[in-house]
Amino acid sequence: MSDAVLEVRDLNVDYGLGDDAVRALRDVNLTLHRGEVLGLAGESGSGKSTLAYGLTRLLPPPGVVRSGEVFYHRDGGDPVDVLRMSHAELRRFRWAETAIVFQGAMNSLNPVHRIATQLTDVIKAHDARSTRASRLDRARELLSLVGISADRLDSYPHQLSGGMRQRVMIGMALALEPKVVIMDEPTTALDVVVQRQILRRLVDLRERLGFSVVFITHDLSLLIEFSDRIAIMYGGRIVEEAASARLYRDPLHPYSQGLLNSFPALRGPKRELTGIPGSPPDLRAMPSGCAFHPRCPRATERCGVEVPVLGVPEGRVQHSDHRGRTVACLLHPVHDNGF
Amino acid sequence: MSYLLKRIAFYLFTAWAAITINFFVPRLIPGDPVQALITKSRGQMTTEAVQSLYVLFGLDKDESVIEQYFRYWGQLLRGDLGLSFTFFPSPVADVIGDGLPWTVGLVGITTVVGFLIGTAAGTVVGWRRGSWADLLIPVTTFVSSIPYFWLGLIAITLLTGRGSFFPASGAYDTGLVPGWDWEFIGSTLRYGLLPAATILISSMSGWILSMRNMMVTVASEDYVTVAHAKGLSERRVMVGYAARNALLPNVSGFALSLGFIVGGTLLVEIVFSYPGLGLQLFQAVGAKDYPLMQGIFLIITLSVLLANFLADVAYLVLDPRTRREG
Amino acid sequence: MAVVPTTAAVTPVKRRKPRFVANPKATTGLALMGFFVLMAVIGPWIAPYDPSERSSDLLQPPSGKHWFGTTHLGQDIFSQVLVGTRSVMLVGLIAGVVATVLAVLVGVTSGYLSGAGAEGLSALSNVFLVIPALPLIIIITSTLPDTGNITIALVIGFTSWAWGARVLRAQTLSLRRRDYVEAARATGESTWRIILFEIMPNLTAVIASGFVGTVIFAVISEITLAFIGVSDAGGWNWGTVLFWAQSQQALAQGAWWWFVPAGLAIALLGTALSLVNFGIDEFVSPRLRGGGKTRVKTADGRTVRMRVGFTPVLGEEAK
DSSP states (O other), rough: OOOOOEEEEEEEESSSSSGEEEEEEEEEEEETTTEEEEEOOOOOTTSSHHHHHHHHTOOOEEEEEEEEEEEOTTSSSSSEEGGGOOOOHHHBTTTTTEEESSOOTTSSSTSSHHHHHHHHHHHHHHHOOOOHHHHHHHHHHHHHTTTGGGGGGGGGGGGSSHHHHHHHHHHHTTTTSSEEEEESSTTTTTTHHHHHHHHHHHHHHHHHHEEEEEESOOOOHHHHHHHHHEEEEEEEEEEEEEEEHHHOOOOSSHHHHHHHHTOOSSSSSSSOOOOOOOOOOOTOOOOOOSSTTOOTTTOGGGGGGGOOOOOBBBTOOOOOOGOOOOOOOOTTTBBTTOO | OOOHHHHOOOOHHHHHHHHHHHHHHHHHHSHHHHHHHHTTTOOOHHHHHHHHHHHHOOSSSSSHHHHHHHHHHHHHHHOOOBBOOSSSSSSSHHHHHHHHHHIIIIHHHHHHHHHHHHHHHHHHHTTTTTTTGGGGGHHHHHHOOOOOOOOHHHHHHHSSSOOOOSSSSSSSOSOOOSSSSSHHHHHHOOOOOHHHHHHHHHHHHHHHHHHHHHHHHHHTTHHHHHHHHTTTHHHIIIIIIIIIIHHHHHHHHHHHHHHHHHHHHHHHHHTTTTTHHHHHHHHHHHHTTTTHHHHHHHHHHHHHHHHHHHHHHHHHHHHHSSSSSO | SOOOTHHHHHOOTOOOOSSSSGGGHHHHHHHHHHHHHHHHHHHHHHHHTTTTTSSTTOOOOOOOOSTTTTTTTTHHHHHHHHHHHHHHHHHHHHHHHHHHHHHHHHHHHHSOOOOOOHHHHHHHHHHHHOHHHHHHHHHHHHHHHHHOOOHHHHHHHHHHHHHHHHHHHHHHHHHHHHHHHHHHTTTTTHHIIIIIIIIHHHHHHHHHHHHHHHHHHHHHHHHHHHTOOOSSSSSOOHHHHHHHHHHTTTTTTTTTGGTTHHHHHHHHHHHHHHHHHHHHHHOGGGSSSSSSOOOOOOOOOOOOOOOOOOOOBOOOOOO
């Protein structure tokens, strides 16, 4: 696809080495398009955070990327593989092209430096020609972008509320006008009102500045509201991918259905709240066949033997909102030619 | 600045406690403390010494303990610590006045420098975890277990002797008259080099280990990952993010262990016959010079409290969270 | 580790070594310590000579007859070091026990209870923490009429509990707010029951490491006291050996064997105890653990180090 910014191909991530290794991501394929908000959903341990940190090479030890490719499409240039970059190249690439807003709003900011320092050091690192004054101007601009008054520049992180800190992090992520912003559970620690405020602002900014977002959360209701497309992860694999409206109305994978049934409907007819029985799989001892089959209400004997492949489901009309729709479930036979 | 005020109040309280302990320790022995000390010295005490002890303990007059306590305070505030009988009839205050500059110069400087070098080395060892730097850990563990004074003995055996650059004892060439001229300063530096190196090596290793552990702990904090994600230079992440935060517990650890370190470093003076408080304490112990021992204990305690206070101020500067808002 | 919550859950079972004895540092430390305890018990029996006995072999370097050489009076230094082990270990252990008991009493009480009494105890331990311990011990022991092992051990024990108390207090304060403690309190369990059965078991590691730390300090202190001549020079310990070596100018006479063995023994014992403490530290906070292999070979043959911030890419062919 021509308008892709980030393409993940056959990404395999392990924790540990050799025989002790735990396979946290298995053959993950994912494409992020220009200007879209792509949601990643799944229970904890499904690999969504591992995916975000694996493709940026920020996984702490014992995490290793075993194989795969992560192509980043520069403006008017050849795509580059993030996984083949040297440390120096990676440093130049980071934040300038892909920025990350981390999970812990409380711990993402360095407690001993002022907000100004933390906003400007990243500009300085990537633009040696910038002056102190220009960096401070930019920092002030970034704070106003996320709705924080400029006099907070001299504050220390502990003097800000949780919501403010997270907005500072979002402002910081936009400092170098990256084309991709990865948000890992950016609002989980915040209360619902602040959560929505922040996400609303983010979506506005996205429209103004035109970056793409990978939005990771276990809260599917937030994704359906704020993202264009959603990929559902289970046991280190992507099990379904679809436009969010489509996924909401017509989930194919029983796991997606289970996730959707675990929160109340936003509008439309009332559904029964059921949730999913059982608990997420232990990555050290994955079930055979489809990883979801022990918890699946519609599992057959075949599910315990055969690993379903992600592909475009047969017999579905290729609507515009079916673009890129894929599923990995034996209930839904897929085209061989995939996607 | 209520934090600083609280600390000041605490140090004043501790100083009071130390002085009170100093007052009561000899009085807790049943009977006449002077008599007990005379027995202990196996009759080596001169009559002047015995008299000096009676005056020090306030037993020359017929007073209650409370009256003695207040008189003790009065004496202290006038700087009167009694008479030393090793250096009879010099007042203890004068004897200590002679030794203090040497100790501050040697122990003070090396303790701080040892902390700084050890912390810097620990930063690198912790940051480069899993590399060759890890080999330093068993070495430093062993070195930090060696008593300071024994390392001094080894240094003297190996590095001093006839024709060696390093003198085995003293603080300056005895042929020189102390003064602010280059010859004397040069001689002081030459004599101080080996004792200083001994203290540095033993005190450094402890800081390397603790800073290394803090670096390992801090390296997995979120803000360090964020710093990496921002594409900051290796140096900036290591110093500005990881080490800057790992330093905080190390500084408070430094403040808390000053009391332990100073005790150990004083012994280096004994081994090198360096004319500071440590050597004086050694001489006082040998001669059962109780007034001098007490005086040295007080001065060391007060210096350690002062150093602690300075470390607190440093911590205050380093950690914005302890500062009051606004 | 809030960044990647899955890491902890997926750490391989084999890599995890939950048992303390499986830690190589702790095992080495314990083995060394066991050796010293054994020497403390049997040392006086297996010593080839009476450590105080004079002979005509004055100031002899190490030989088959005298493994560690002899003193200016012809005493056998090997026997002195061997016999001295008992005093060193005895003082270390007694002082360690006394200080640990005091630390637990003061630390846990001031951490669990609130009010002026608890604040007072906490202030008391801070006072003892900043007063330089060694000079204080010297002041006290030089006043006391008797300076045998037990007295020295008690003085050291009574002056060096503050560090442990401080750490224990901090730990107790955090434990007190845990859910299960709150629950126990809500069901009306008595304070002492909660402290004994809910809090204390969770303090074991902290208490153990405090104990080991105090033993190190006590050993060094005892040796120092003997070295500067405060304690009774009649009994033998490693410090007494060094005291005689120093006062008889062993250095000037080139008699290195007089002070090297005792010093090495101190350093070895200190290392053993530190290793045990590292083992406890790593047992308590897994971040400090070596974590097995840290070097990775990539498919094209380069070796990279596993580190925070730059995940290694192996580049293997997909399986």
